Amino acid sequence: MFEFALGVDDLAATWFTYSPLQEAVFSLRARRYPAKYAFQARWMESWEPEFRTLDVPLLDSLVTPRVWVPDFLTPRPVVRRPSFESELEILARTPPATVVKDFRAAYRGDGAPVPEPLAGLLDDPAELLARCVAQLGAYWERCLLPRWWARARTVLEADLAHRGRMLAERGAEGLFADLDHRLSWHAGVLRLIDPDPRVRALGGRYTPVAGRGLVLAPTLFSLGAHTVIDADEPPLISYPARGKALMGESSPPPVPGALAELIGPPRARLLVLLDRPASTTALAHRLAVTPGAVSRHLTALATAGLLTRTRAGRTVLYARSPLGDALLSAGS
Template sequence: MFEFAFGVDDLATTWITYSPLQEAVFSLRARRSPARYPHFRRWTASWEAEYRSLDAPLLDALVTPRVWVPDFLTPRPIAQRPSFESELALVAATPPGAVVKDFRAAYRGDGAPPPEPVASLLDDPVELRARCVAQLRAYWERCLLPRWWPRARTVLEADLAYRGRRFAERGAEGLFADLAPELSWRAGVLRLDDPDPRVRALGGRYTPVAGRGLVLVPTLCGRRAHTVIDPDEPPLISYPARGTALLGESAPAQVPEALAELIGPPRARLLVLLEQPASTTALAHRLDVTPGAVSRHLAALATAGLLTRTRSGRSVLYARSALGDALTAGTV
């Protein structure tokens, strides 16, 4: 059980963002335990050849058998929507002692010994750190960035948009209650109850936020909320993002015939897809068409009052309006 105690001003320094590096590292869980993450199966299969051209034993060893991860590989984001390279630079700057400590803590908590090649490199943490950085960069560039990340990013952006609305409408209690079943909020204390007996073995932890800010990070490869292993690290909670099933989508969504006849098949398809907010680029990737083609249809649907537009960072997210929902459901 973990408790995060909030002072008067701590909610003002609580924020939500996603982390490209965290998603890259956590995606390795899907290889370690594919049954837990069925929405990743077609993706891991699609990049298998590229993955095998990398240092696969080292990448596999970055995740323990029970899918624990050394803390230094997923540093707390220090900016909204950080770039992968900026986060990887934080990993590259990790003190050698912390590299060893975090690997040992992850495998000790898991109850398994560190495998090769990690075990033999713990006596040379500078080399271990350098190899982790090099292989994570290659994994990102060859396997994740070309097609997976555009789809993943749109799901994460949709989660941020939803959480922002939730916080605005229902405050902290509504936000935390909706993140994950393991989280509860009462009298200024956020409590995380993890059912994993190995996590419980770490003992209770009471962490004052104390002006350091709590960062909430959605992930596409997590089945429940969890926090960092080291109690001295600044407070962070990762939680399952909404809409992760969209990652596993392979067959096109069913478009009602009447809707297609009314507004045309391309626009009907977009309206059906926009049950969750998405950007023009993400929709183009999903439909395998040009962003320009998608943009024209989105503009027409927005002008007709079927979509809403919300700016999120550098992107504009489109979502169905109440009228769009009703039209898709066939209730108008």
Template structure:
């Protein structure tokens, strides 16, 4: 059990962000423990061929058998909306002794022996660190960045917008009550109950926020709220992102680069999706964006003669026209 004590001004220094690097590292859990992350299964299957072109022997052991990861691979964000490359640069600057300490701690806490290739590289932690950086960058570029990350980022941004509204409308108690069932707020103290026996074995901790701020991070890969306490850093809590189940729907088909360059990525994505008739609401749900944003693009595509519109009761269904079909085929 962890308790975070807030002073009079501490809520004013509480802030939300998300971490592309954390999402990338934690997504490796979805491959290792697919049954626990059903909303990610379609995605992991869709990038399996690309994953097999990487150093899977190393990537597979960045997550322990019970889903722990070395802390240096997921540095806490220093500001809102950091870039993946910026966060990876921080990993590249990790002191060698920290690389050894964090790998050892992760596997010791898991109760598992250090595996190859980590074990053989502990005597050269700089090489181990650089191989981790290189493989995470390749994993991001080949597997996550093309389609998964744009959709994941939309879900995370929607979570941040929702939390901000809840805080404005309902205050701290309303905000924390909705983050996760493990969290509770009472009389200026935020309490986190983690059921993991390995975490409980660490004992309870009482942490005054004390003007340092509290960092709150939504993630698609958490099964419940958890914390990372470092005496030299502001306290941090990660929690399951609202709407993460949207990731479980079929991934949108790949958008040809030529088509995206011709009419823009948003309209190209819609045109590719409309191989079957669909409504504005259905498209918005699949893309995890607002119906208004979809409607504007659909109107532009219809005006250009790339879509047809058919009314079905109160619903308007959009489908590609012959010209739209020809454009998608030609852009592939």
């Protein structure tokens, strides 16, 4: 069991964000256990030729057989919605001693031997770190960024929007209860119970947040909430992103005929898709049309009161309004 003690000030300083670097590293879990991440299968197939041009043995070894990840590879975000490039710069500044410590801790906790090429590189942690940074950067640029990240970011943004609503409507207790079945909140303590016996072997951990802030990060590559291995690291909990199964969608959901006749097929299709917040770019990717075409229809739907608009950083997210929900229900 992991327990995080939050005072009033700590609770006020608890915040949500997502990490592109974390998603890149965690995505390597899907290569080890593709059946557990079936909704990512078509994406992995699409970038496999590019992946094969990288240092596959090194990238595969960044995740242990039981999908543990060395803590330094997923540094806690220091800003909301960080860029991959800024996080990679932080990773590149990891002290060599930390690289060795975290790799050994991950494989020791997993109970697996350190594989090659890691075993041979641990004697030269600066070189190992440089290779990790270079290969993760190339993996992002060649495999994840071209198409996958636009869809992934939309799902993560939608999760953050949902969490904001939950906090406003149900408070901290309702928010934490909605994150994941492994998490519970009582009397100022957030508890995380992991079913993995190797995780439980780490023993109970009571962590006063004590002004360090608690960061909660949705991820598309987790079967349950989890935290960092090293108790001395700043508090971070990753949890399964709401709506992550949307990554496996190969075609938009069907549109009710009556609704299509009423407002036209393109706008009806958008109304169906927007049960969760999404950006213009992400919708364009899902529909295989230009962002300009989507934007015109979104503007018309929002003007009619069928959609709401919320700004998330530099991105505008659209979602169905109560009137849009009512229209969709009536047209189904």
